[in-house]
Amino acid sequence: MSQPEPQPESDYSLSALLRPASLLRLGAIGVVVAAVAGSFAWAAGWLSPGRLDQKRIINGFEAVNGPHPGFRRNHAKGVCLTGWFDSNGAGTRLSHAMVFRTGRVPVFGRFALAGGMPRLPDGPAVVRSMALDFSLPDGETWRTGMNDIPVFPVKDAQGFYDQLAAGVPDPKTGKPDPAAMKAFLAAHPEAAAAIARIKAEPMSSGFADAAYNSLNAFRFISAAGTATPVRWSMVPVDGFAPAAKVQGSNGLFEALAARLRHGPAQWHLIVTIGQPGDPTNDAALPWPKDREQVDAGTLTVSALQSEADGNCRDINFDPLVLPAGIKPSDDPLLSARSAAYAVSFTRRAREPKSPSAVQLGAPS
Amino acid sequence: MSRPFAPLSRLLHWTMAVLIVAMLFIGIAMVSSLSDYHRLVAIHKPLGIAILVLVAIRLVNRLFNPPPPLPNGMPGLLRFAAHASHWLLYGLMFALPLVGWGMLSAAGYPIVLLGAWHLPPILPHSDALYAALRPLHTVLAFALFATFLAHLGAALMHALVFRDGVFRSMAKF
Numbered sequence: 001m002s003q004p005e006p007q008p009e010s011d012y013s014l015s016a017l018l019r020p021a022s023l024l025r026l027g028a029i030g031v032v033v034a035a036v037a038g039s040f041a042w043a044a045g046w047l048s049p050g051r052l053d054q055k056r057i058i059n060g061f062e063a064v065n066g067p068h069p070g071f072r073r074n075h076a077k078g079v080c081l082t083g084w085f086d087s088n089g090a091g092t093r094l095s096h097a098m099v100f101r102t103g104r105v106p107v108f109g110r111f112a113l114a115g116g117m118p119r120l121p122d123g124p125a126v127v128r129s130m131a132l133d134f135s136l137p138d139g140e141t142w143r144t145g146m147n148d149i150p151v152f153p154v155k156d157a158q159g160f161y162d163q164l165a166a167g168v169p170d171p172k173t174g175k176p177d178p179a180a181m182k183a184f185l186a187a188h189p190e191a192a193a194a195i196a197r198i199k200a201e202p203m204s205s206g207f208a209d210a211a212y213n214s215l216n217a218f219r220f221i222s223a224a225g226t227a228t229p230v231r232w233s234m235v236p237v238d239g240f241a242p243a244a245k246v247q248g249s250n251g252l253f254e255a256l257a258a259r260l261r262h263g264p265a266q267w268h269l270i271v272t273i274g275q276p277g278d279p280t281n282d283a284a285l286p287w288p289k290d291r292e293q294v295d296a297g298t299l300t301v302s303a304l305q306s307e308a309d310g311n312c313r314d315i316n317f318d319p320l321v322l323p324a325g326i327k328p329s330d331d332p333l334l335s336a337r338s339a340a341y342a343v344s345f346t347r348r349a350r351e352p353k354s355p356s357a358v359q360l361g362a363p364s
Numbered sequence: 365m366s367r368p369f370a371p372l373s374r375l376l377h378w379t380m381a382v383l384i385v386a387m388l389f390i391g392i393a394m395v396s397s398l399s400d401y402h403r404l405v406a407i408h409k410p411l412g413i414a415i416l417v418l419v420a421i422r423l424v425n426r427l428f429n430p431p432p433p434l435p436n437g438m439p440g441l442l443r444f445a446a447h448a449s450h451w452l453l454y455g456l457m458f459a460l461p462l463v464g465w466g467m468l469s470a471a472g473y474p475i476v477l478l479g480a481w482h483l484p485p486i487l488p489h490s491d492a493l494y495a496a497l498r499p500l501h502t503v504l505a506f507a508l509f510a511t512f513l514a515h516l517g518a519a520l521m522h523a524l525v526f527r528d529g530v531f532r533s534m535a536k537f
Contacts, residue, residue, distance in 0.1 A: 010528035012439050017525065025524040033517045040509060043389045045396040053396040098480075139482060141474040157398045314491040315472050320402050324480035332399050339401035345471070349495040 052161055054339035058347065060164035065116035069351035073344040075129050075145075077120050078112030079253055079358045080312035083264065083301040085134055091271060091296035094228050095220035097325030098136045100296055106135050107299065110312040111207050111256065114147065119357045122252040124243035125203060130212040130234060131317035132299070143321035145337075146212035146234060149198045152283035154191050157336035159284075163191060194284035205241035207256040208265040216319065216337075217280035217329040220271070229274035229329060231287065234267035234299055253358045257304055264302040268295050280329040307356040316345040368533045370429035376422045377534060380415065384457070387411050388509050395502075409468075410477040416461035423454065435528045449514055456508040462486075463504060467497035 016022060038047075045051055061073035068076060085107050091100030099105055113120055114127035127147055134142040154160045166184035167176045185192040204210040212234040219227045238259075246252055259265060271294045272287060279285045307313035320328055320338040328334045369377070387408065394404040434443055468475050469485030470493035476482045487493055523531035 010435060010437055010526050012437060012442060012526060022525050026521075029517055029520040029524060032520060033513055036516065037513060040389065040392060044392040051396075052398065054398055054401065055396065057398070138480060139474070139484070140476075140480055309491065310489060314489065314494075318473075321474060328402060335400065335402040336398040338405075339398050342401075346494075346498050349471075349491050349498070353491075 052158055054336075054343045057157065057161055057164070057336070057340040058343040060161055060168075061116045061344070063168045064164055068116065068118050070348050070353040071116075071118040071356075072112075072348060073116050073340075075110075075112035075114055075131070076116050076118040077357050078110045078129075078307065078312075079256075079356070079360065080305040080307055081107075081109045081111055081130075081301045082303050082305065083107050083299065085269070085297055085299050087297035088295070090294050091220075091269075092223075094222060094230065094271065094273070094294065095325040096223040097142065097220075097323045098138055098140060099134050099142055099323060100325070103137075105137065107301075108133050108135075108312055108315075110307075110315075110317065111253070111304075113252075119249075121249040122246045124205075124246055126252075128207055128210055128212075128252070130207075130210075131312075132234075133312075133315060133317065133321075134323075136323055140323040141321055142323045142326065143317050143319065144214060144232070145317045145319050146214050146232075148204065148210040148212050149215070150201045150213065151194045151197050151286050152215045152333065153194045153198065154188065154333075155194075155282045155284040156332045157340075159188050159191055160333070160336070162188065190282075190284050197286065203243040204236075205243050205255075206252050206259070208259045209236050209238040209240050211235045212267070214319075215283045216331045216334050217274060217278075217283070218322075218334075219280075219327040219329055221325050221327055227327070229278065229280045231272045231274070232296075233270045233272070235270045237266040237268070237298075250358050253360075257360050260301070260304060264300045266301070267299045269297050269299060270294070271296050281331050283331055283333050304360055306359050309353075313353075313356070314349070316341050318342065367432040368536045369431060370425075372425055373422075373429050373431070374534060374536065376418060376425060380418050380422065380457070383411060383415055383418070384508070385512065387415060388505065388512070391505055392509075406476075409464075409475065412461040412464050413477060413483065415457060416465075419454065419457040419461075432533050435526075435530065438528070446518070449511060449518070452511050453508075453515065456504055456511060460501065460504050460508060463497055463501045467494055467501055470494040470497055 017026065041047055045053055058073050065073075065076070084104050085099065086104050087100050087102055089100065089102035091097075094100075109130060109132035112129045112131070113122065114129055120126065127149055129145060129147045131145040132143065136142065154163055162184050166180040169175055170177045185195075214232045217229050217231050220230050221227055248254065273292045273294065274280060274287055275291065278287045278291070305311055318338050318341050320334055322328070368374070390404050390408050390411070394401060394408060397404060434446060438446075465475060465483065466487045469487040470490050472489040474482050475485070519531055519534075522528055523535070
């Protein structure tokens, strides 16, 4: 091993540092360190303060809905569910995810109303959601958040933010400016088309007879490694009844609790297989109605619980918590949802909690 | 002072240098990004665990291959700064992945490394624990980045200003 050259004359004194040659080198070192720090600031986004980032999306929700500490920034009003999923094995040809092997896995989740108002009165036209966590036998987890609308109103994070911004109440009137929504729809024709599709689809009467759709596309990976573009839905076993007037501010949730007192409610997990050319990167566009569908099993919801410490309230139903065998598609909304949910989750975790609007009494 | 670091020590140092700097940049980019968030998180978690494993190996290696002594002429204050910053680096290299793993556990997230390969939780599901650990992770990350900048500056001081062989003892390829 060769010896480093001896450096007998190393001088650590201040006067040595102040020699012109040393100062020049010190300056060069300063430039290097500053350049590294500057790259870090660039990576952090600090040099582009106008950029749309995950915090601005959540700030947008807070601007629209006002402060509601401790609650989700979206889908704020909800109730926890527990049950199980019985897989019939039919999904295994598309995905090697353990959840599709024949058998039963425990499930918990949450029914909620879309929007960031935790005390929003239930109404027939409010979008409803189902979020689920499948706890797989090997310790893996699959989470999904689904809505009872046929398509998502926007196709990307910018569209989502612009729609939110158009809904911010005018400080003078306390209501959103109708001109802002008009301008949004003019700037985003894809949203106007998607909203027309959503309005054309009849809403169901409640939570138990609603179909909940993944909206975003994903990729199922088979044991052989083949990727299949899919969207999925939870299609209710309960027959469809059209939306009607809702009794009371928690009428939809109370009706669901009453429904479960007669026995569990069930949904079929219907996987729709996309064909080449079907949009996987645009959740605002539907897929053709004739696409092949696979019934992968049955979800049974057996009980509800009011939100409380340690239950579904304290879980982030991040749509990108996926088991091996399910992968994200190229839909840009997926990563944006994952990012924004994380900000909402972290903010509310640090805030004081107050009781949720839906408090279920003992079964009568 | 004339002795270089052992080859394994140098290999561990430079491997971890690349991984940790990449990790700091991925981490800070991740927490604001929308379109790249998922891709970056998917790298961040296994990379953090890799760093935790490597720093454990490195600490054991340090017992068998102790670092060369600092030059005799180095003043006490600089020696103290050198030793303190190195132990701070070690502490942060252990603490950041452990706090990250702990906060994901407390949040009830699965700790996915690759495919079906995942780690068990090391803390119970608790909103209050997550609320404490998540900001701690950020504070520690900034502390690590600041310590790294100081380390980089000091290494270049040894290389270009003091020229006392300390830089060469690690930068010998």
